[in-house]
Amino acid sequence: MEYLSVEEARAKEGLRLVLTAGVPGPFGEAAKALFRHHNVGFFPVRQKGGQDNPELVAWTRHRNAPVALYNDEAPRVRWLEILDLAERLGNGPTLFPRSIDERIAMIGLINEIAGENSLIWHARILMLHETVLAVGEQKARHNPMLQDYLYDQAAVEPARQRILALMDYLTKHINKSKSGYLVGNNLTAADIYYAYISNVIRPQPHELNPMPQGLRTSYELLEKLFGKAPSVLIDFRDRIFEKHLELPVNF
Structure with a gap:
């Protein structure tokens, strides 16, 4: 690009x-x-x-x-x-659900995936912690992301617990869905944010998302720490990409 x-x-x-x-x-x-x-x-x-x-x-x-x-x-x-x-x-189909209840559900779900104290927030805390372990905190502090994510070592264990809870919730939520989408019966912004952020659960293959190796290694951390992710989390991501999103990812 x-x-x-x-x-x-x-x-x-x-x-x-x-x-x-x-x-x-x-x-x-x-x-x-x-x-x-x-x-x-x-x-x-x-x-x-x-x-x-x-x-x-x-x-x-x-x-x-x-x-x-x-x-x-x-x-x-x-x-x-x-x-x-x-x-x-723009134009075309809205990315908000029609009903008020579903709109509220979508906004709350995206916040758990993409907001502060969300899945990706806590995943990044664990990634930053790996950097601290590798090079020491003083050197790692040159990266402004440590301040952005309020990193300190006391945040690491709560981050682990929050990630596991969110992954468990998402697994159950997707398994209960009969529509093939996170909220409602059509594609919403929740599906889009989940699809891209789920790379922190397991990165897409190189041929679909040719990210730099250093980033890929960071994105492999959660499975290194917690074991193989539930297949439903990856299968759902892959279906959303195949039906709705551009592949390979171009950046």
């Missing part, structure tokens, strides 16, 4: 989507999928993972990706803000 620099992007109008260059960041890939689903074009903008990104901060006040910027509107960084923007700008 070709990326604009921050300077180039600031001179553009329309939708600019800041993405971590060279890796399939799950939040960025999900954001891309939301806009593609709604046929919304965007300019990809380069963010450098794990770095300070001062030019990006000067523009958006945010160091991380994704950030969605539409014309002169405020930057959007939270998943629900980005989803709402895709729904407003």
Whole structure:
């Protein structure tokens, strides 16, 4: 994928989507999928993972990706803000369920998968802990993600327990679903976020998601710690990709 620099992007109008260059960041890939689903074009903008990104901060006040910027509107960084923007700008089937109860369920489920203190939040704490074990905490602290995720060693065991509880919940939830989707009878944003974030449970094969080896090794950590993941979690992810999402993943 070709990326604009921050300077180039600031001179553009329309939708600019800041993405971590060279890796399939799950939040960025999900954001891309939301806009593609709604046929919304965007300019990809380069963010450098794990770095300070001062030019990006000067523009958006945010160091991380994704950030969605539409014309002169405020930057959007939270998943629900980005989803709402895709729904407003685009066309095609909505990614929200129709009923109020199902919309509430979808938002809560995505929060457990993608929000603070979620599946991916705690998985990243364990990944950062592996770095601390390998190089020592003082050196590891050069990575600003330790501060972003409020890492300290006391957070490690709670992270393990939360991940196991969430994986157990998702396994039971998917097994109970008769529709083939996480919420309701059609594709929703919950399926999209789960599909990309589930790479932390088990990464997709290289031919489908040619992520850098260092990232793949990090994503293999949960199965190294907890054993083979329930097949239903992977089978569900694979079905969503086959039916609805772009393969191979292009970043």
